[in-house]
Amino acid sequence: xxxxxxxxxxxxxxxxxxxxxxxxxxxxxxxxxxxxxxxxxxxxxxxxxxxxxxxxxxxxxxxxxxxxxxxxxxxxxxxxxxxxxxxxxxxxxxxxxxxxxxxxxxxxxxxxxxxxxxxxxxxxxxxxxxxxxxxxxxxxxxxxxxxxxxxxxxxxxxxxxxxxxxxxxxxxxxxxxxxxxxxxxxxxxxxxxxxxxxxxxxxxxxxxxxxxxxxxxxxxxxxxxxxxxxxxxxxxxxxxxxxxxxxxxxxxxxxxxxxxxxxxxxxxxxxxxxxxxxxxxxxxxxxxxxxxxxxxxxxxxxxxxxxxxxxxxxxxxxxxxxxxxxxxxxxxxxxxxxxxxxxxxxxxxxxxxxxxxxxxxxxxxxxxxxxxxxxxxxxxxxxxxxxxxxxxxxxxxxxxxxxxxxxxxxxxxxxxxxxxxxxxxxxxxxxxxxxxxxxxxxxxxxxxxxxxxxxxxxxxxxxxxxxxxxxxxxxxxxxxxx
Amino acid sequence: xxxxxxxxxxxxxxxxxxxxxxxxxxxxxxxxxxxxxxxxxxxxxxxxxxxxxxxxxxxxxxxxxxxxxxxxxxxxxxxxxxxxxxxxxxxxxxxxxxxxxxxxxxxxxxxxxxxxxxxxxxxxxxxxxxxxxxxxxxxxxxxxxxxxxxxxxxxxxxxxxxxxxxxxxxxxxxxxxxxxxxxxxxxxxxxxxxxxxxxxxxxxxxxxxxxxxxxxxxxxxxxxxxxxxxxxxxxxxxxxxxxxxxxxxxxxxxxxxxxxxxxxxxxxxxxxxxxxxxxxxxxxxxxxxxxxxxxxxxxxxxxxxxxxxxxxxxxxxxxxxxxxxxxxxxxxxxxxxxxxxxxxxxxxxxxxxxxxxxxxxxxxxxxxxxxxxxxxxxxxxxxxxxxxxxxxxxxxxxxxxxxxxxxxxxxxxxxxxxxxxxxxxxxxxxxxxxxxxxxxxxxxxxxxxxxxxxxxxxxxxxxxxxxxxxxxxxxxxxxxxx
Numbered sequence: 001x002x003x004x005x006x007x008x009x010x011x012x013x014x015x016x017x018x019x020x021x022x023x024x025x026x027x028x029x030x031x032x033x034x035x036x037x038x039x040x041x042x043x044x045x046x047x048x049x050x051x052x053x054x055x056x057x058x059x060x061x062x063x064x065x066x067x068x069x070x071x072x073x074x075x076x077x078x079x080x081x082x083x084x085x086x087x088x089x090x091x092x093x094x095x096x097x098x099x100x101x102x103x104x105x106x107x108x109x110x111x112x113x114x115x116x117x118x119x120x121x122x123x124x125x126x127x128x129x130x131x132x133x134x135x136x137x138x139x140x141x142x143x144x145x146x147x148x149x150x151x152x153x154x155x156x157x158x159x160x161x162x163x164x165x166x167x168x169x170x171x172x173x174x175x176x177x178x179x180x181x182x183x184x185x186x187x188x189x190x191x192x193x194x195x196x197x198x199x200x201x202x203x204x205x206x207x208x209x210x211x212x213x214x215x216x217x218x219x220x221x222x223x224x225x226x227x228x229x230x231x232x233x234x235x236x237x238x239x240x241x242x243x244x245x246x247x248x249x250x251x252x253x254x255x256x257x258x259x260x261x262x263x264x265x266x267x268x269x270x271x272x273x274x275x276x277x278x279x280x281x282x283x284x285x286x287x288x289x290x291x292x293x294x295x296x297x298x299x300x301x302x303x304x305x306x307x308x309x310x311x312x313x314x315x316x317x318x319x320x321x322x323x324x325x326x327x328x329x330x331x332x333x334x335x336x337x338x339x340x341x342x343x344x345x346x347x348x349x350x351x352x353x354x355x356x357x358x359x360x361x362x363x364x365x366x367x368x369x370x371x372x373x374x375x376x377x378x379x380x381x382x383x384x385x386x387x388x389x390x391x392x393x394x395x396x397x398x399x400x401x402x403x404x405x406x407x408x409x410x411x412x413x414x415x416x417x418x419x420x421x422x423x424x425x426x427x428x429x430x431x432x433x434x435x436x437x438x439x440x441x442x443x444x445x446x447x448x449x450x451x452x453x454x455x456x457x458x459x460x461x462x463x464x465x466x467x468x469x470x471x472x473x474x475x476x477x478x479x480x481x482x
Numbered sequence: 483x484x485x486x487x488x489x490x491x492x493x494x495x496x497x498x499x500x501x502x503x504x505x506x507x508x509x510x511x512x513x514x515x516x517x518x519x520x521x522x523x524x525x526x527x528x529x530x531x532x533x534x535x536x537x538x539x540x541x542x543x544x545x546x547x548x549x550x551x552x553x554x555x556x557x558x559x560x561x562x563x564x565x566x567x568x569x570x571x572x573x574x575x576x577x578x579x580x581x582x583x584x585x586x587x588x589x590x591x592x593x594x595x596x597x598x599x600x601x602x603x604x605x606x607x608x609x610x611x612x613x614x615x616x617x618x619x620x621x622x623x624x625x626x627x628x629x630x631x632x633x634x635x636x637x638x639x640x641x642x643x644x645x646x647x648x649x650x651x652x653x654x655x656x657x658x659x660x661x662x663x664x665x666x667x668x669x670x671x672x673x674x675x676x677x678x679x680x681x682x683x684x685x686x687x688x689x690x691x692x693x694x695x696x697x698x699x700x701x702x703x704x705x706x707x708x709x710x711x712x713x714x715x716x717x718x719x720x721x722x723x724x725x726x727x728x729x730x731x732x733x734x735x736x737x738x739x740x741x742x743x744x745x746x747x748x749x750x751x752x753x754x755x756x757x758x759x760x761x762x763x764x765x766x767x768x769x770x771x772x773x774x775x776x777x778x779x780x781x782x783x784x785x786x787x788x789x790x791x792x793x794x795x796x797x798x799x800x801x802x803x804x805x806x807x808x809x810x811x812x813x814x815x816x817x818x819x820x821x822x823x824x825x826x827x828x829x830x831x832x833x834x835x836x837x838x839x840x841x842x843x844x845x846x847x848x849x850x851x852x853x854x855x856x857x858x859x860x861x862x863x864x865x866x867x868x869x870x871x872x873x874x875x876x877x878x879x880x881x882x883x884x885x886x887x888x889x890x891x892x893x894x895x896x897x898x899x900x901x902x903x904x905x906x907x908x909x910x911x912x913x914x915x916x917x918x919x920x921x922x923x924x925x926x927x928x929x930x931x932x933x934x935x936x937x938x939x940x941x942x943x944x945x946x947x948x949x950x951x952x953x954x955x956x957x958x959x960x961x962x963x964x
Binding site for chain 2: 060063064066067068070071074075076087089090161162163164194195197198199200201202203204205206208209210211214215218225228229231232233234235236237239240243244245246247249250
């Protein structure tokens with residue numbers, strides 16, 4: 001039968017797999033902009049580990065970890081939740097699922113997905129075995145491949161078809177990244193990408209279920225598998241992306257896909273810096289974030305009590321309400337998708353953190369009262385739609401009114417962003433299982449600064465003083481590298 | 483962003499996922515024909531373990547096992563090669579890859595794939611943990627789901643697109659099978675199938691490389707993961723097959739797919755008995771098998787020496803030569819795809835076994851001489867094409883000639899087939915790493931007769947007397963159950 005065909009199916013003319021492999025294997029560290037190899041990855045590492053620590057307390061994570069219980073215990077790689085050890089492939093699976101469990105990990109619209117929740121767990125798990133160098137530049141090429149491949153498959157159409165791009169595309173990016181970290185040459189990286197082409201999957205029909213974060217864990221885990229198999233000479237079709245019956249044939253929605261992807265890698269290799277991962281500052285649906293920011297601005301001008309507020313009107317971009325829910329949310333999980341709830345919390349409390357979505361907090365009468373006096377609307381199409389603006393208008397009982405507008409904007413990677421993410425990290429640590437203490441933040445920061453995966457020392461794992469309240473936390477940071 | 487949608491995408495009207503789950507969870511053992519729950523699976527278990535033992539000595543298996551080295555050692559499930567233990571998911575991965583490593587495992591044209599190499603490793607790995615009952619009936623429902631889903635996706639088109647149906651469809655069948663083995667109810671089985679829908683993959687661009695058998699291992703492993711996660715209450719879309727962005731949307735090539743699949747499960751649940759797995763009796767490309775059978779028949783009439791033969795002419799069905807190679811094969815691996823070589827071996831040696839494809843054997847001058855006097859042809863289309871007939875004509879130097887024709891036919895599950903597969907099993911055991919002895923054959927046979935997964939006792943693992951030549955092997959078999 002035809003399944004016995006002895007040789008790989010011939011590739012088309014455009015050697016896209018070779019281009020991906022060359023980009024991953026031969027780009028020199030010096031040619032990578034510092035934003036890509038240092039500024040973004042050190043924030044991404046901190047952010048990803050933080051959300052994974054908080055995600056490690058989720059019900060879905062507990063069920064996954066219980067199922068994999070006999071695969072964990074020893075091995076070179078760290079499992080964040082519980083601070084245990086596991087083989088690299090298993091650690092990547094658990095950490096990837098944990099990182100996406102709360103949907104609090106970074107995201108980009110360019111790849112319609114969450115790049116770091118796949119890249120970082122794969123890189124850490126692969127790298128801990130060897131104490132690998134080039135963590136930052138490996139992350140950079142992974143992000144570059146995700147960006148170029150997103151253009152190649154037409155990620156918008158790919159996503160609409162039902163593929164979870166975070167996993168299907170993230171896997172290939174993470175395979176390129178871990179291959180670089182392991183020091184694979186171009187030829188072996190081609191085989192790694194070929195293996196990964198056969199491991200890609202993830203259906204959007206499972207959004208809203210525990211299986212969505214599982215996609216992320218599997219993508220990270222399969223990237224580790226693909227690159228470590230290729231390192232041992234395991235073979236695949238070295239042109240699997242563009243081959244007949246290959247990745248573009250199965251996942252692509254753009255006839256010129258291999259050309260577009262190859263072109264971007266060769267001509268605009270750091271194009272992703274124009275739409276870098278956005279680090280979520282609020283643990284709720286990304287479509288609510290501009291509303292939260294605008295409401296926080298109003299809180300900064302004037303700290304209202306619930307009784308002061310007559311009504312709130314929130315207006316977002318066209319189709320901006322699609323993923324959100326109406327009505328007052330019965331649980332914390334549902335509250336993450338309620339614009340009225342998150343705007344009420346931002347107005348009254350001046351912050352939206354993990355605690356905002358505790359089920360008890362959602363029962364607070366003042367939050368419910370304001371949310372029930374809030375209406376949400378989509379604007380007519382306009383020239384700023386791509387900035388996804390949200391306008392919040394607050395009318396007070398005394399006749400005054402306040403309004404503010406927030407747009408998507410682009411995060412910088414300054415000390416200010418670091419401080420915001422540092423606060424987020426500490427909030428995540430507070431909501432973790434307390435297997436780590438505050439010193440882990442410095443350790444993570446140091447890793448990317450050193451460009452290396454450094455094993456976690458015992459001193460960061462003690463849970464006795466998780467917040468470091470007894471010591472000067474500031475004094476222990478490497479402040480000049482911030 | 484839309485990736486935050488809180489609830490599963492709505493299903494279409496036809497509840498195909500529910501039908502698959504009901505079929506797997508609620509069919510009573512008594513309603514399953516004995517051919518499906520006993521006669522086929524006991525042959526399939528013997529055959530699959532045999533080819534996995536031989537496949538465990540392949541280079542690709544060695545590289546895979548070395549990569550997964552730190553995941554193996556302890557656990558409830560048996561890894562055939564080396565007779566070691568591992569967690570269920572890992573054992574399924576290794577055993578599935580081993581079972582398909584030589585492409586010597588069973589196959590059906592109805593599902594365009596190799597069902598038992600996915601089903602049996604998944605079932606054994608899942609079942610050893612619990613000493614599960616219903617091994618045979620779990621296999622039967624797995625095969626039924628593979629058959630119905632193959633019709634549902636239009637497996638011919640699905641395969642042509644580039645999907646490796648053995649893995650993409652086999653995974654769903656194996657998930658249904660392991661869910662039944664674990665005793666999951668209909669609801670949990672729906673979630674298991676939903677999880678599996680997100681783990682499906684495998685590109686035909688990797689045929690002819692080490693990654694093809696990896697697909698099979700991953701499918702078996704992911705089935706174990708999906709059913710064991712669902713057993714712990716891990717959730718997925720309970721209508722993931724037919725949902726928007728679900729399995730049929732991503733993998734199907736037939737608009738009425740969910741209806742056709744559901745209909746077959748409800749109205750013709752054992753339809754697969756009309757095209758059951760075909761157990762390969764020769765370790766070479768299935769398209770050469772009728773040629774081998776016809777040549778063996780001629781050998782039975784007259785045992786020629788190479789010098790006796792003037793010429794050989796082999797004629798196969800239209801397109802029957804597509805996967806085969808021309809010219810004399812330089813290696814044993816290539817020889818599996820050479821009709822001229824395998825027919826020469828059958829004519830001169832009267833058998834085609836694993837040794838036939840040793841590189842040294844391929845260098846034998848008598849085989850080369852006959853192969854070089856052999857021509858191969860495709861016939862014009864005819865009414866018997868679906869039987870894939872091969873005709874072999876041998877002209878001798880003394881003027882005589884012999885000819886024979888063999889067709890696909892259907893294997894029965896009689897004692898004769900058992901004897902043929904028993905001989906194959908012993909050949910595989912001879913070509914294994916000798917971690918098992920001949921007693922393992924009886925143990926495997928007993929398992930399906932008992933309808934249970936029974937742990938392998940130490941007595942079958944001793945390698946001191948792998949062939950049992952010092953004892954009466956026949957006397958140790960359970961002959962009344964053959």
